[in-house]
Amino acid sequence: MFCNTSKEISGLGHGMKRKEDARFLQGKGNYIDDIKLPGMLYMDIVRSPYAYAKIVNIDASKALAIPGVLAVITGRDLEKYKLHWMPTLMSDTQMVLPTDTVMYYAQEVCVVIATERYIAADGVAAVEVEYEPMKAVVDPFKALEKSAPVLRPDKGKTDNHIWHWEAGDRAATDKAFEKADVVVKEQMYIPRIHVASIETCGCVADFQPVGGQLTLYMTTQAPHAIRTVLALVAGHVGLSEERIRVISPDIGGGFGGKVPVYPGYVCAVAASVLIGKPVKWIEDRMENLQADSFARDYHITCELAATKEGRIQALRFKTIADHGYADAQAAPSKFPAGLFSICTGSYDFNTAFTEMDAVYTNKAPGGVAYRCSFRVTEAVHAIERMVDRLALEVGKDPAKLRMENFIKKDQFPYKSALGWEYDSGDYHTALKKAMDTIGYNKLRKEQAEKRKRGELMGIGISSFTEIVGAGPSRQFDILGIKMFDSAEIRVHPTGKAIARFGTKSQGQGHETTYAQIIAQELGIPAAHIEVEEGDTDTAPYGLGTYASRSTPVGGAAAAMAARKLRDKARKIAAYLLEVSEEDLEWEPGKFFVKGAPEKAKTIQEIVFAAYTNHPPGMEAGFEATHYYDPPNLTFPFGSYICVVDIDKETGEIKIRRFVAIDDCGNIINPMIVQGQVHGGLTQGLAPAMYEEFIYDDDGNLLNGSFMDYLVPTAVESPHWETGHTITPSPHHPIGAKGVGESPTVGAPPAIANAIVDALSHLGVTHMDIPITPQKVWKVLKEKGVVKAV
Amino acid sequence: MSTKKITVTVNGTSHSVEVEPRLLLVHFIRENLNLTGTHIGCDTSNCGACTVLLNGRSVKSCTVFAVQANGKNIKTIEGMAEGGALHPLQEGFKEEHGLQCGFCTPGMIMRCADLLERNPNPTEEEIRWGISGNLCRCTGYNNIVKAVQYAAKKMQEAEAVPA
Numbered sequence: 022m023f024c025n026t027s028k029e030i031s032g033l034g035h036g037m038k039r040k041e042d043a044r045f046l047q048g049k050g051n052y053i054d055d056i057k058l059p060g061m062l063y064m065d066i067v068r069s070p071y072a073y074a075k076i077v078n079i080d081a082s083k084a085l086a087i088p089g090v091l092a093v094i095t096g097r098d099l100e101k102y103k104l105h106w107m108p109t110l111m112s113d114t115q116m117v118l119p120t121d122t123v124m125y126y127a128q129e130v131c132v133v134i135a136t137e138r139y140i141a142a143d144g145v146a147a148v149e150v151e152y153e154p155m156k157a158v159v160d161p162f163k164a165l166e167k168s169a170p171v172l173r174p175d176k177g178k179t180d181n182h183i184w185h186w187e188a189g190d191r192a193a194t195d196k197a198f199e200k201a202d203v204v205v206k207e208q209m210y211i212p213r214i215h216v217a218s219i220e221t222c223g224c225v226a227d228f229q230p231v232g233g234q235l236t237l238y239m240t241t242q243a244p245h246a247i248r249t250v251l252a253l254v255a256g257h258v259g260l261s262e263e264r265i266r267v268i269s270p271d272i273g274g275g276f277g278g279k280v281p282v283y284p285g286y287v288c289a290v291a292a293s294v295l296i297g298k299p300v301k302w303i304e305d306r307m308e309n310l311q312a313d314s315f316a317r318d319y320h321i322t323c324e325l326a327a328t329k330e331g332r333i334q335a336l337r338f339k340t341i342a343d344h345g346y347a348d349a350q351a352a353p354s355k356f357p358a359g360l361f362s363i364c365t366g367s368y369d370f371n372t373a374f375t376e377m378d379a380v381y382t383n384k385a386p387g388g389v390a391y392r393c394s395f396r397v398t399e400a401v402h403a404i405e406r407m408v409d410r411l412a413l414e415v416g417k418d419p420a421k422l423r424m425e426n427f428i429k430k431d432q433f434p435y436k437s438a439l440g441w442e443y444d445s446g447d448y449h450t451a452l453k454k455a456m457d458t459i460g461y462n463k464l465r466k467e468q469a470e471k472r473k474r475g476e477l478m479g480i481g482i483s484s485f486t487e488i489v490g491a492g493p494s495r496q497f498d499i500l501g502i503k504m505f506d507s508a509e510i511r512v513h514p515t516g517k518a519i520a521r522f523g524t525k526s527q528g529q530g531h532e533t534t535y536a537q538i539i540a541q542e543l544g545i546p547a548a549h550i551e552v553e554e555g556d557t558d559t560a561p562y563g564l565g566t567y568a569s570r571s572t573p574v575g576g577a578a579a580a581m582a583a584r585k586l587r588d589k590a591r592k593i594a595a596y597l598l599e600v601s602e603e604d605l606e607w608e609p610g611k612f613f614v615k616g617a618p619e620k621a622k623t624i625q626e627i628v629f630a631a632y633t634n635h636p637p638g639m640e641a642g643f644e645a646t647h648y649y650d651p652p653n654l655t656f657p658f659g660s661y662i663c664v665v666d667i668d669k670e671t672g673e674i675k676i677r678r679f680v681a682i683d684d685c686g687n688i689i690n691p692m693i694v695q696g697q698v699h700g701g702l703t704q705g706l707a708p709a710m711y712e713e714f715i716y717d718d719d720g721n722l723l724n725g726s727f728m729d730y731l732v733p734t735a736v737e738s739p740h741w742e743t744g745h746t747i748t749p750s751p752h753h754p755i756g757a758k759g760v761g762e763s764p765t766v767g768a769p770p771a772i773a774n775a776i777v778d779a780l781s782h783l784g785v786t787h788m789d790i791p792i793t794p795q796k797v798w799k800v801l802k803e804k805g806v807v808k809a810v
Numbered sequence: 811m812s813t814k815k816i817t818v819t820v821n822g823t824s825h826s827v828e829v830e831p832r833l834l835l836v837h838f839i840r841e842n843l844n845l846t847g848t849h850i851g852c853d854t855s856n857c858g859a860c861t862v863l864l865n866g867r868s869v870k871s872c873t874v875f876a877v878q879a880n881g882k883n884i885k886t887i888e889g890m891a892e893g894g895a896l897h898p899l900q901e902g903f904k905e906e907h908g909l910q911c912g913f914c915t916p917g918m919i920m921r922c923a924d925l926l927e928r929n930p931n932p933t934e935e936e937i938r939w940g941i942s943g944n945l946c947r948c949t950g951y952n953n954i955v956k957a958v959q960y961a962a963k964k965m966q967e968a969e970a971v972p973a
């Protein structure tokens with residue numbers, strides 16, 4: 022691992038303990054619900070018990086009669102200010118509050134404002150809403166049928182089809198499939214799930230009627246983008262961008278779920294503007310699960326074409342994407358299917374074609390990029406499952422088949438069949454390391470012996486390639502704003518610094534890792550660098566933290582800003598030492614004269630001089646800002662291997678071992694990287710075996726609480742074994758790639774492949790996640806392994 | 811709504827307050843006492859973010875009414891560090907990187923305090939079952955287990971040293 026600074030400086034490669042921990046460990050974090058302002062009111066929301074219904078009448082009189090209830094705000098009220106609809110990030114529109122029709126179960130119907138939290142809840146219970154239920158459109162395939170009711174005539178639609186997207190060469194791909202020896206095909210569903218961060222969403226909107234300023238404390242991963250969106254959406258009612266301040270306090274987990282603008286936020290702002298007092302809204306867990314943006318929900322028909330030896334030739338994927346009643350994805354504007362076209366994965370394809378159709382249904386709108394760089398999880402699951410499927414078909418070990426089809430180390434930078442330029446990779450080494458760590462060959466032998474005895478054991482591999490760090494401005498924007506990110510560093514006269522960023526940590530440890538990047542570049546100890554994020558009044562503009570973009574973009578901005586300062590430091594050192602700049606050499610923490618190391622100036626001395634004795638003609642002070650526009654995305658990768666034992670009587674699945682080898686390029690803080698991998702793996706385990714939203718035929722969500730939406734506990738979560746290889750990104754200033762999302766993306770297919778592998782000798786070729794004991798038990802019963810009871 | 815007077819001792823300080831009978835203990839702690847280290851993560855008693863010690867035993871404070879705590883002793887995360895020194899569990903969570911966003915952490919630590927009180931030297935399996943009423947979405951639990959082991963060791967070493 023690259024590490025050339027002292028422990029005192031703690032630059033790259035040091036497992037520095039986190040700077041942010043002190044406050045979190047002592048109950049001094051400052052999360053949204055901890056914010057209390059004088060005179061603050063509380064908002065609570067009346068939600069729809071129907072997935073699709075006309076609102077006949079809203080009677081708020083009983084609610085308004087409760088002492089302490091101040092107002093009930095409906096869609097009709099917002100309509101007067103043209104605030105009842107809002108744009109989504111994907112050029113669609115969604116309701117803030119409905120005027121006539123509710124479109125999904127748990128949709129916001131109206132809001133109650135009261136002096137206290139409990140009274141607001143009383144008010145919600147007392148509002149009487151009369152509905153006229155209609156037949157909901159739940160299944161996305163049925164939604165596309167001619168007979169289906171058209172859900173969005175307001176968009177000029179005559180059916181429920183939202184958009185079609187495709188990438189690759191259809192004709193060449195069809196031809197390759199016609200000529201192929203072997204074609205494998207599976208229909209798979211990547212279920213609708215939820216980020217379920219332990220902190221829900223909320224805000225405190227504080228509008229000052231006299232000056233017209235709005236301060237919005239909000240659980241957001243992208244405070245600047247929110248400020249601009251607010252100015253664009255509510256400019257006509259007087260909210261102007263210079264008078265809006267968005268503050269994102271400590272965030273209790275985001276994972277993509279705190280990127281969108283939910284109606285609750287807008288209602289709280291509207292209420293504060295109307296009433297002229299601060300208004301707090303904190304959603305409860307059920308609201309969070311039932312109404313906030315979901316993730317995934319792709320139905321994919323997957324096909325691979327190959328030679329009979331298992332050499333992969335072509336890929337053809339066709340997806341139906343269920344978006345609920347509005348396309349409210351959080352994705353870059355030009356990428357309606359996100360970065361799904363990474364679906365050729367780690368393999369060298371001649372040709373590929375993928376297409377997707379997005380559909381409206383009566384479900385909550387979305388979806389978010391849940392710990393995933395925009396639909397990469399879906400793509401990786403599909404390709405990694407299909408590679409195993411192909412191995413089964415041609416009778417080859419899945420590890421061997423992967424090795425034979427991987428893009429080779431010397432092919433990088435590699436242009437994929439669907440148009441991406443992979444920056445760097447070494448897939449063979451990562452898989453080899455994972456196989457050696459887990460003892461792959463021995464496990465295969467054990468499996469063969471167990472099979473003879475009728476015992477069920479499976480080994481699953483996933484060798485994923487991620488695509489993160491959106492992104493280069495020529496392709497990537499959100500509502501037209503390019504997806505750069507920014508850093509501003511101010512070094513004080515005594516050599517201590519504050520650095521501000523346009524990103525926003527939600528637990529990733531930016532206060533530590535950003536400080537380490539700057540420490541690396543400037544030699545100022547990381548302990549002396551304060552990192553601040555999340556306040557639009559102080560931080561430079563940036564698009565925020567999601568899609569693993571903080572290290573690739575924000576981290577790069579930090580390095581570049583620090584390098585500007587180092588250039589200035591060199592000039593000052595040359596002046597102080599009375600030598601020319603070329604005569605100076607840098608080592609972390611000081612400039613010294615070549616050949617005369619005793620003639621040196623430390624960074625602290627240089628910074629002090631910048632304020633006290635700066636060279637004539639040079640600007641005083643020691644500050645720099647950088648807006649980093651990445652030249653390309655980064656392509657982290659890894660190989661994971663999972664071993665499962667299955668009880669053949671009950672279908673119970675036990676993960677015996679799970680080895681994760683990740684390659685995220687150069688590592689900033691190994692302790693934090695490992696922590697990110699552990700957490701992501703448990704979030705990968707979750708959809709693989711436990712989590713899925715289940716709707717009934719009427720569009721009711723049947724498991725919208727923590728009682729029945731099964732977030733893994735420490736008991737379900739196995740003991741993760743981690744390791745890494747290092748293949749630096751050639752285009753990133755410090756060679757880093759980003760890691761937060763790799764495990765969430767890589768784990769589900771490793772687990773699914775292991776379970777299917779355990780059952781493959783029974784003729785099982787595919788199972789949809791989450792693979793539960795019930796599903797396995799049903800298969801075992803079908804195949805006669807479990808005797809009928 | 812009628813109120814009832816309760817007296818509770820929180821982190822060593824006694825408070826006498828008029829509360830509504832329906833007030834949840836977690837809201838009493840957060841709103842009335844402004845001790846916001848205790849968090850709320852669900853409405854079904856599943857997440858454990860609200861865990862505090864009630865007469866030394868861990869409870870989910872969203873599942874207890876404030877009036878039920880009348881006459882009792884409560885300890886929250888704010889009361890864990892003593893005399894400027896972190897509790898071994900707090901130290902363990904830091905050293906072993908047992909927290910990320912920090913939202914589950916106070917509840918997790920309070921739960922672990924009770925766990926170690928009952929079982930000073932738990933196995934990994936016992937720790938995992940012991941914290942299975944507390945959800946963490948960030949850490950994948952590996953390092954929480956290590957943090958508890960760190961604290962267990964440290965507390966036992968402290969015990970072993972004769973006073």
Ligand code: FES
Nearest residue numbers: 851852857858872
């Ligand atoms: S808030 Fe979730 S258990 Fe108390």
Ligand code: FES
Nearest residue numbers: 910914946947948
């Ligand atoms: S650290 Fe975020 S929920 Fe546990």
